[in-house]
Amino acid sequence: MNDIHTYQKIASQVRRDILRMVTGAGSGHPGGSMSSADILTALYFKELNVAPESWNRAGTGHDMFFLSIGHVSPLFYSVLARRGFFPVSELGTFRVYGSRLQGHPSIEAGLPGVHQASGSLGQGLSVAIGAALSKRLAGDKSRVFVLIGDGESQEGQIWEAAAAAVHHKVDNLIAMTDWNHQQIDGTTEEVQSLGDLTLKWNAFGWECIVANGHDFNSIFEAFGRADSLLGGGRPVMILFETEMGHGVDFMAGTCEWHGKSPSKEQCERGLAQLEETLGDY
């Protein structure tokens, strides 16, 4: 395992980007971006076999990542920029008229690293299954990853896709759930309880791994185990236990910051808790 501290430092910068982007735009979704930040940092800076210079939308010859929860775009954009898919300075155009960094990821806007538009929930897992099947047809041994949300898992299409992936033995797919237990109107338990997601995914026939989505050791261990299960005839789900708003004290563990931008003062308070490691954009 590489030096965990390296990834913690990247994630700290990514969280600073998220805060500054959302504050700068005056809108956006910091809560879920913070809860998924360590997962996507680990994915893009170690696990995902993709280089910005050879990235192509068809995913030919490299791993693909699909973001189903399009509202965590600040996180997605920060990680892509910090990984070299486009200039970090462009993060300052988030949600601005004419920007490639649309409120939710877009194909039309032409941002490198984006395979598919997302924003309307419940759809990314299905698309990832199709992409994984295209790799199987083409004999391309690279993998497909997709990140969904726990609130998003209230959508019926997620469970249509869950059944389809097992039926078609899609075993080059690693799905991940950001299980932060929060959504717009409250906790997932209050809004519409999800029950035990582990039992559900297992019952659908998936390989299911539970990990701590804020502990890089746990995240990398889960990736390693998921990879070892590929090719076994079943799709893999990693349920990452996370905390919404993780990393900023006043945002943590509440749905209040799902889709709200901080004031300038609040942003400063948050930034004071996050080390600037790679230089702000």
Next chain:
Amino acid sequence: MKKYINTGNKDTRSGFGAGLSHLGAINPKVVALCADLTGSVKMDAFAKAHPERFFQCGIAEANMMGMAAGLAIGGYIPFAGTFANFAAGRVYDQIRQVVCYSETNVKIAASHAGITLGEDGATHQILEDIGLMRMLPNMVVINPCDYNQTKAATIAAAAWQGPVYLRFGRPGVPNFTPEDQVLEIGKALHLNEGSDVTVIATGHLVWEAIQAAEILATEGISVDLIDIHTIKPLDGETVISSAVKTGRVVCAEEHLMAGGLGEAVAGLLAREHPVPMRFVAVNDRFGQSGKPAQLLSAYGLDAAHIVAAVKEITGA
């Protein structure tokens, strides 16, 4: 009036099936998905010939559209097939986000469209799909008129880069366009040169319009007759030049008046060359069970109603 020969009734969905089988044999990138209606949508021959390229999706249309988009991103040309009601209305947001807005090369094969689906009744007789689909940016909408044209449209759809909504039907209808024709998307067919009135028809109503034009010819009314298989992009040049020539336009379609071919033509002519128009279409109501021919008559869509609309607009 130019003579058209019915070489025998055939269903347009079988034209789609023939086109898909042809594509399967010549293009390894063509794949197919179906939501538990493989026989009805005539995808069974493709599924049998290319099991590795056929994906049964079960009764889960939303997921099917997503899977089709993913296959398209990966470089394949997916045809996703089901009844038009489930291929358009049920999955509108999926088509909007993962097909049209994401510019994925998905072909939606929408069978059993319109009221001629017949006995199953209104839950399955979608009359809104042309409107729903033509509103979406990046979407091409094709509604071919017979077996041969549907086969040609299927082949043309695969060659087109981008989303296509291909609409066809259940019942056997006269097959009269040339076998092995090449269909040019966005190019209407001039079926008859006439001078008194323009009749623009699509889908199953093209044959009704031919019959109407024959009746009208015997009464001395000359019909400029256009088969407009592609509703979007609309062949503006053909529509406008005909309207300029005749000064009156009747549109005929197995669809609601709202959102369909008639409104597309009216919108174009209102901007470019306004002329009086009449609309042979269903007016703000749902269908019901019955035989296809009986329903076409009861809902005002058959040759007799096209004749009546022409007489009304020409004052004959």
